[in-house]
Amino acid sequence: MKLSFGPWGETLHEFVEAGIDAEKKGFETLWTSELHRTPFVPLTALATKTSTIKLGSGVALAFLRSPLTLALTAMDLNEISNGRFILGLGSGVKNLNEYWHDVRFGKPVKHIQDVINICRMVIKESHLNPIKYEGSEKSISLVGFDRPFTPKEASIPIYMGSVGPFMTRKCGEIADGWISHELCSPQYLKSNIIPKLQEGASDKKIPKIVVSGLTVVDEDEKKAKRIAAGTVAFYASVKTYDEFFSTHGFGQEASRIRELFKNNDIKGMIENVPDEMVDVFAIAGNKEFVTESIKRYENIVDEIKLTPPTHFVTEEETRFAQKSILSIVNEGGIN
Secondary structure: OEEEEOOOOOOHHHHHHHHHHHHHHOOOEEEEOOOOOOOHHHHHHHHHHOOOOEEEEOOEEOOOOOHHHHHHHHHHHHHHOOOOEEEEEEOOOHHHHHHHOOOOOOOHHHHHHHHHHHHHHHHHHOOOOOEEEEOOOOEEEEOOOOOOOOOOOOOOOEEEEOOOHHHHHHHHHHOOEEEOOOOOOHHHHHHHHHHHHHHHHOOOOOOEEEEEEEEEEOOOHHHHHHHHHHHHHHHHOOHHHHHHHHHOOOHHHHHHHHHHHHOOOHHHHHHOOOHHHHHHHOEEEOHHHHHHHHHOOOOOOOEEEEEOOOOOOOHHHHHHHHHHHHHOEEOOEEO
16 A cells, blocks of 8 residues: 655645655655646646656536546646546545535536546547547537647546446446545445445456545644544534445434534534544544554555545644644655
8 A cells, every 4th residue: 555645735835845745755656636636737736846756636626617628738747747647536525616615517427437437538639630429518620630649648547536336337437546535434435335336347457546544643633633623523514425424424424513513613613523523534643643543544545645634624733734744654664
């Protein structure tokens, strides 16, 4: 199992410095997300300042850009990074797409399949003419495009993020890798994710599995868990994830947090995340506890992405958590 990293920065300069440090520490991959920053501009900056570590969008929202734009962006990033790029895509939830970004959500499983199919065609055949694809959610008729140079690579790895059974099954069918939600327990992987990936993969090997690990390291274990609790509360406030929390026995807590969220009671939301809930969904405690918690994923996943909490916390708390992650890793393992 490899260790990877999701860097944070109050500025892009700080973000890139964290990525440079992670490469020196031996992390496998640097992953960016699409929420407080776009995923691709930070990756471009990282590509110019690193040389060996893989770079991935984990994840970019699949429906915000045309498939052509996504494919060309992936090709450019793969070129500037000398073949180190992984295109990670996820549907996000309906409200995020339609209310925040004013884009159509549609039927997300078919939608993301069309996006990925078109991306693969463009990446492989962008120098050819024409490129045509007609799907139920996305289509392309690329006539006269004639990109005047052959692609550097005929393919680029495409990973998918998913939580629900239908999207996860589709990931097993069409993707090169699976990226977890920010919160994902070994229990959920074994009971809900891997079986669906296997169903989708049928008789072929399942995609590589990248799990996210929300991480805070501090000898004051109570402090570490309270810093992580804000991010757990943030995701518990999203009704789409109700089944996820209920599966782990925290359905009542999630329901209460959603009610508090309606009143913008952030303090109350965090207070309704008990330490036991943090222990299931995050890796927060002293170094020994964190080391043992990471080991829970061995022989289950290919890669664990360690990330600092970024929701309902101060910049200093996120910065502290990031430094705590980097402090315990050396030569790709826990030192």
